[in-house]
Amino acid sequence: MTNVAEQLNLTELSSFRNLDEMYVAAKVCRACNLCKSRTNVVLFRGNPQAKLMIIGEAPGQNDDEQGVPFAGRAGKLLDKILESVKIDTENDVYICNIVKCRAPGNRVPTPQEVAQCKGFLDAQIQFVAPKLILLAGNTAIQNVLQNKNPISKVRGKWCDYKNGARVMCIFHPSYLLRNDSREVGSPKWLMWQDIQEVKKELDALNGSTT
Numbered sequence: 001m002t003n004v005a006e007q008l009n010l011t012e013l014s015s016f017r018n019l020d021e022m023y024v025a026a027k028v029c030r031a032c033n034l035c036k037s038r039t040n041v042v043l044f045r046g047n048p049q050a051k052l053m054i055i056g057e058a059p060g061q062n063d064d065e066q067g068v069p070f071a072g073r074a075g076k077l078l079d080k081i082l083e084s085v086k087i088d089t090e091n092d093v094y095i096c097n098i099v100k101c102r103a104p105g106n107r108v109p110t111p112q113e114v115a116q117c118k119g120f121l122d123a124q125i126q127f128v129a130p131k132l133i134l135l136a137g138n139t140a141i142q143n144v145l146q147n148k149n150p151i152s153k154v155r156g157k158w159c160d161y162k163n164g165a166r167v168m169c170i171f172h173p174s175y176l177l178r179n180d181s182r183e184v185g186s187p188k189w190l191m192w193q194d195i196q197e198v199k200k201e202l203d204a205l206n207g208s209t210t
């Protein structure tokens with residue numbers, strides 16, 4: 001059940017005036033139990049002016065320790081995928097998560113934890129104002145699009161989102177680490193198709209022909 005303090009918290013979360021204001025609030029957030037086991041609140045990496053945003057699930061152990069999202073094995077693979085199409089991981093993309101604190105044992109965050117953190121993600125989407133958003137894996141897809149279809153059905157297609165942005169669902173890099181095949185039709189092969197499409201759209205937005 002939501003108590004009054006939590007309700008107040010949720011109200012506050014929706015009224016940030018800019019990203020810095022949100023970062024300050026998030027770093028001291030104690031709205032859910034994840035604050036008890038976290039080392040760091042993990043907010044983002046990359047460029048707040050980027051046209052491309054990638055949203056994952058939640059920080060893992062390395063991310064929690066370093067205070068940076070996708071700092072572990074899955075993140076290394078994500079970077080490799082982006083770099084394979086010359087998407088610069090520092091300048092061309094802003095990377096964040098549905099929830100900002102690690103869930104013990106890397107379990108999936110509960111609906112209540114997601115709800116408590118929603119104001120932070122909303123502020124990121126509002127102030128970064130990306131043109132393209134990639135939702136990596138089921139937790140991101142279900143919570144941003146309220147879509148419960150399996151990822152194999154929804155991945156790889158652009159959908160219109162708020163404020164002129166478009167969203168594409170992609171496989172989570174952790175899933176790709178568990179599915180190593182590169183055969184035609186495999187998750188890694190499909191990711192390769194998706195990231196080339198993302199690069200094409202990003203170049204079109206940047207007016208580039210390369």
Ligand code: URA
Pocket residue numbers: 056057058059060063068069070071074075097174
């Ligand atoms: N690290 C993150 O920051 N997000 C994920 O979804 C997985 C690992």
